[in-house]
Amino acid sequence: MNSHSYRIPDWIANNARVLDLGCGDGRLLAQLVNSHAIHGLGLELDPDKIAICLDLGLSVIQQDLNRGLSNFNDQQFDTVIMTQTLQAIRRPDLALSEMLRVGHEAIVTFPNFAYIRNRIQLGLAGHMPVNPQLPNPWYDTPNIHLSTFRDFEELCQTLGIHILDKDTSNLSGKRTWLGTVWPNLFGEVAVYRLTKEP
């Protein structure tokens, strides 16, 4: 569940200060260090993944995202990234607000629950979707706050968050033409670039 969109590097400035929430094995941060010479910091809970990050020379803090980001200053980062984690956070609304408190911009990706395969599984078969995008059964899943492109945009409006860019990709982080034309139905992964309205 940690594939990142092909668009993310386009939205990062050279030498940017980047915080990656739930950085996993550090693949994205390491890529951005190489391509954009960023000053990266990752937050991750799993010590085995932290070890992989350390081996890559990345800085990582073991921190539970549900405990907030109170150890970071306002606007300490240029960009705060959260890939495929928002749906697993206890309060996605608070997380988004915190991301844009500590960062000037935020990049968020999450599984689009309105993706056609989910609609078929739920709408026609009458089951909570279980598929490569959402592999866990409903009673044992980290994905407790599933949403769609539309739901997410409504939340942004409520929180006064401005959408600078949006895109969609498949699970391997690649663009699909159907997803681009009709994201809420054919986009597997939603990708947003956000900032706080001035």
Add this chain to the structure above:
Amino acid sequence: MSQSLGVVTPELIHFEKPLQLERGQTLPRYDLMVETYGSLNTNNSNAVLVCHALSGDHHAAGYHESESKKPGWWNHYIGPGKCIDTDRFFVVSLNNLGGCSGSTGPLSINPETGKAYGPAFPEVTVLDWVHAQARLADHLGIHKFAAIVGGSLGGMQALQWSITYPDRLDSAAIIAAAPRLTAQNIAFNEVARQAIMRDPNFFDGNYADHDVIPASGVGLARMVGHITYLSDISMGEKFGRNLPREDRDANGVNFAVEQYLRYQGKQFSGRFDANTYILMTRALDYFDPTLNESIDLSQVLSETRCKFLVLSFTTDWRFSPARSEEIVDALIQAGKPVSYARLESAHGHDAFLIPDETYEGLFKAFMSRVYADLEGAS
């Protein structure tokens, strides 16, 4: 493949240049007892300094005699193929000034009196140790350490290095440490000191004149300290409410934990000097890079230039994870490269000395990157 270093030999290194101490006194000349493992590379860039904690010394790894069963205090983490890999790094470990394992300290002869310093040995601080370690580095031809590493009071020395000599280290690993002691910590140290000072054999520190040692006081100090290094869980697992072992001295002992503490206290009082214990605990108490909060810790750390690894252990209540996180938060505030993990362990403060797979995984990954960066730079 990780293996042991085998037999290692300490070396006494003499320094003729006087050392100005933080509290105003001067040591005219001094010796440091040092062990090194591995070899220094051609551009002298692969050195790692290991700093010891309160009761540690220069003997960090390997064995002093081939038949000895007791290795150095961090043998599990230092050696060929280990976290601090002696096939890659040149490891330097010393007994700090004021110690009682060969370096100049209260047991050494005061050149002015021709007698042992005893309680007259000048008060030394963490900063003094760091200056003495820097002199040792000069002596060994090391301008910059690849890493400076330490647990507990050793971690404080690594932290002090990053502040005092920011250009002389690439990285610092600060394990089970704190930016300064709390009142509770100082209180435990004071109980330990009082145990020593109230021993009738202490004679205001001049016990050598009376040909005795305050063994009971030092033993009691160690017993109190030892309790704070373990956790309720680890003591429960190790001793529970078990009865004493019959194969050891069980005279007047009701429970196994009592027997264990008495044994530890006795062993320790036979090897550790009382004046050194007082001096070391005072250095620990006074360590405070914020100068009693007159400077913000993040500001103090703003001039550091190294990468940091900070590790804490969940059941450590002597230097709890929250204390390590003070260092981490300050480094984040200062925008410094820092990695941090709070490791699950039942072993309390002592966890930093004990084998643990996750701990090793993180420490090893950090150190192997330190080495990779050296290779990249050369």
